[in-house]
Amino acid sequence: MISQEVSRQLYSHLKDVRGQVIEDLMEKATLVKEDIHVSKIIGIMLKDNSHEVFVQHPDKTIICLNMRDTLVARDINTMKASTIGKRIPSLTSKESIGNAARIMSLHRLRALPIVDGKNHEVIGQLSSKRILQYIFETFVKKKINFDKRIIASDLMTPELVTIGPEDKVATARNIMVKDMIDHLPIVEQTKDGKNMVIGILTSSDILKTLMPSDRIARDALISDHEQHRLELAARGLADKNLITISPNETINSVIDLMLKSNSTYALVKSMDSVLGIITFRDVIALLGEQVESEIPAYIIGLPEDPFEAELVKSKFTNTIKLLYKIFPEIVEARCKIKIKDVTGERKRYEISANIISPYRRYTYTSKNEYDIARIFDEMSDSFKNQISRKKSSDKQRESVRFSPKE
Incomplete structure (x- = not known):
C-alpha cells in the first residue's frame, strides 16, 4: 500500500532526475520539410520508428506531427505536413528533464526538439523513452528499490478504452484521434461472459494500413480490390503478443520490462483479467x-x-x-x-x-x-x-x- 512517506521518498529520489540537464540525453531528431506529403511522412515514421517528426520553418518556429496527427489526413498523397502539424515549444540543451516532462505531458508528445541556444536550429531531440532509461539508470546506480511499496497497480491507468475484435480499423482510428491515445486493447467476450483481451492495436499499426499493400500485416489477408484498408476488422491487424505484467510487480520491474521488450506499454494483468495499462506517460507523470x-x-x-x-x-x-x-x-x-x-x-x-x-x-x-x-x-x-x-x-x-x- 502506497503511503505518504513512500510518496515523499519517491519524489525525493527523483529530484536529481528532474533537475538533470538534457544535454547528455540528446538523440537524433527526425526532421522533414514542410511541403512533404503525409504519405512520405508515414513512411519515414515507420522506417525510423519515430512517433514524432519535426518541421522547422525559416523563422525558426517548429511544428510537430505525431502518429495520431497523420491519422486525420483525408488524403495522405496530397496533404502536406504544414496542414496538419501543430506548433510546439522547443528545448535547449541546458534545460531540465523536469521541464521537458511537463511539456511532454501537456502536449501529449513522446519527444521534443532541442535547439541550439544561439541560432535556434534543431540539433536533436529528447524522448520519453530516454527519460525512462535515465530513471531506471538512476534507480540502479543509487540502488533504489521500493520493493512492494510502489507497484504496477499504483502506476497504471485503470480506465481502459477498448474495442471489439470485429470493430473496424476506422473505428479504432477515430477513437485514437478523439481521445488522444495510441493504444487500444481488443476485448472479446468469452462463452462464459468474461471479457478477455486478445490483442492490442497501436497508432503505428493503423499507419501501416495506410501504406501500399505490401506494408499490411500478412495476417490481415485482404487486398485493396476486396475492401478498403480502414474497413478491416481490428482482429486482423492486432498484435497478439501482449506485453503484460502482474499488478504486484515493482516500479523497477515495470520500467525494465518496457525497455527490454522495446514496448511503449505494459498491460497490468491478473489471471485473464486486464486491470489497466501503463505507458511512458504514466511513468513520466512521476516527475x-x-x-x-x-x-x-x-x-x-x-x-x-x-x-x-x-x-x-x-x-x-x-x-x-x-x-x-x-x-x-x-x-x-x-x-x-x-x-x-x-x-x-x-x-x-x-x-x-x-x-x-x-x-x-x-x-x-x-x-x-x-x-x-x-x-x-x-x-x-x-x-x-x-x-x-x-x-x-x-x-x-x-x-x-x-x-x-x-
Whole structure:
C-alpha cells in the first residue's frame, strides 16, 4: 500500500532526475520539410520508428506531427505536413528533464526538439523513452528499490478504452484521434461472459494500413480490390503478443520490462483479467511538480502561461486541502493536464486527477472545457460526491491494490 512517506521518498529520489540537464540525453531528431506529403511522412515514421517528426520553418518556429496527427489526413498523397502539424515549444540543451516532462505531458508528445541556444536550429531531440532509461539508470546506480511499496497497480491507468475484435480499423482510428491515445486493447467476450483481451492495436499499426499493400500485416489477408484498408476488422491487424505484467510487480520491474521488450506499454494483468495499462506517460507523470507539502500532491503538464499555471496550482491545492479535511485518509493526489485543441489564442484542456487512499482510488476527468477554474470546481464536487457515496455505503472497502484470491 502506497503511503505518504513512500510518496515523499519517491519524489525525493527523483529530484536529481528532474533537475538533470538534457544535454547528455540528446538523440537524433527526425526532421522533414514542410511541403512533404503525409504519405512520405508515414513512411519515414515507420522506417525510423519515430512517433514524432519535426518541421522547422525559416523563422525558426517548429511544428510537430505525431502518429495520431497523420491519422486525420483525408488524403495522405496530397496533404502536406504544414496542414496538419501543430506548433510546439522547443528545448535547449541546458534545460531540465523536469521541464521537458511537463511539456511532454501537456502536449501529449513522446519527444521534443532541442535547439541550439544561439541560432535556434534543431540539433536533436529528447524522448520519453530516454527519460525512462535515465530513471531506471538512476534507480540502479543509487540502488533504489521500493520493493512492494510502489507497484504496477499504483502506476497504471485503470480506465481502459477498448474495442471489439470485429470493430473496424476506422473505428479504432477515430477513437485514437478523439481521445488522444495510441493504444487500444481488443476485448472479446468469452462463452462464459468474461471479457478477455486478445490483442492490442497501436497508432503505428493503423499507419501501416495506410501504406501500399505490401506494408499490411500478412495476417490481415485482404487486398485493396476486396475492401478498403480502414474497413478491416481490428482482429486482423492486432498484435497478439501482449506485453503484460502482474499488478504486484515493482516500479523497477515495470520500467525494465518496457525497455527490454522495446514496448511503449505494459498491460497490468491478473489471471485473464486486464486491470489497466501503463505507458511512458504514466511513468513520466512521476516527475510532476509538488504543489502541496502537507499531503503529497503533484501536477504534471502545467500550462506555459504563468497565470494559468498559478491558477492550476492554487485550485488543485485548495481542492486537496478541502478534501483532506473531510477525508483525512488521503495519502496522495496527482493531476495531469493536456491540451485538447487550440482555437486562436485559446486552449482547451483536459484535466484528470487521482486521489489515493489506503483502500481505493478516486478518479476525475474533465469534459472539454476552456475555463480552468470551472474544471477544478467540478473536480472538487465530483470528489466530494465520490467520497460521500463511499462513506454512506455499507459495502466492504474496495482496495486500490490487487489482492490475489486464495
